[in-house]
Amino acid sequence: MIASIPVDDVAVPPVVADLARGDAVRAVWRNELGGLTFELTGARERRFVKWLPAGARADLSAEAVRLAWAAPFTPVPRVLDAGSDADGSWLVTAALDGTSAVDPRWVARPEVAVRALGEGLRALHDRLPVEDCPFAWDVRDRLTRALTGGRDDPATWHPDHAHLTVAEATARLADVPTVDRLVVCHGDACVPNTLLDDDGRFAAHVDLGTLGVADRWADLAIATWSTQWNYGPGLDDVLLDAYGVAPDPERTAYYRLLWDLTP
Structure with missing residues (x-):
């Protein structure tokens, strides 16, 4: 399953209907884990509910703690x-001003959006204090999960990696690049998780369930990759220029492979 805006009717989980307390409920996102995000609007404060089915490979309570720390x-x-x-878990948050970077208005203006993505990611990395962060997105922990409980079927990998055997992929992941710069990473710096204001500038980040300290390329590799999935090829350098860093093909390749194989 690929994360996307729902285009069909979505069954509203009972707990979401209860949380709405009579407000209108609209499904706005479906993620690759089968989770759903709903917008609640009406007499009360506009808000969003993230809901995950029981057994999903994610922890919304962990996201709640990270959001409170980062705020x-x-x-x-x-x-x-x-x-x-x-039946599942939920996280309710107040709405923020701004629209997702995958909103049609920004898909139609990809260079504007991608510059905002780069500037926003740099702002996140500069603002969050590494020394005070209680969370890690440690490459060794991710590597252990990739090698022992990851996605070990090449047919499920991204086309960039589908030519590799499991042994080849494992060997590449064992060769961990040195750290360029430790930052507090977003942990899922894909295009949909950045909000832009009406002028196309960075406004906020969402979906910080795996936020933690790691090399900045753990975020940058996925942020640039995600521009290809959401806008098309040729925008990696636009994001990196807005962030303020030169391309790093070695670290980019490593962290994309790790992302692809990590459950």
């Missing part, structure tokens, strides 16, 4: 509620 330093959603039941 004093950078624009992220304000947590209103979080919980779980036998």
Whole structure:
């Protein structure tokens, strides 16, 4: 399953209907784990509910803690509620001003959006204090998961990696590049997780469930890759220029492979 805006009717989980308390409920996103994001609008404050089915490979309580930690330093959603039941888990956040970078208006103006993505990622990396961050997105932990419980079927890998055997991919991942610069990484710096203001400037980040300290290329490799999926080829250098860093093919290739094979 590929993350996308739902185009069909979506069944609203009972807990989401309860949280709406009579407000209108609109499905705005479906992720690759089968999770759904709903916008709630009406008499109350506009808000969003992320919902994951029971057994999904994610932890919304971890995201709630990370959002609360990051909020004093950078624009992220304000947590209103979080919980779980036998059917799944949920996270309720206050709405932010801005639109997703995959909104049609920005898909039609990709260079504007990509510059904002680069500037926003640099702002995140500069603002969040590494020395005070209690969370890690450690390459060794990710490597262990990739090598012991990851996606070990090349047929499920991105076309960039599908030519590799499991042994070849494992050997490449074992050769971890030296750290360029430690930062507090977003952890999922894909295009949809950046909001832009009406002028096309960076406004905020969302979906910080794996935020943690790591080499900045763990984010940059995926941010640039994601521009290809969402806008088309040829925009990697636009993002890197806006961020303020030269291309690094070695680290980019490593962190894209690690991302592809990490569950």
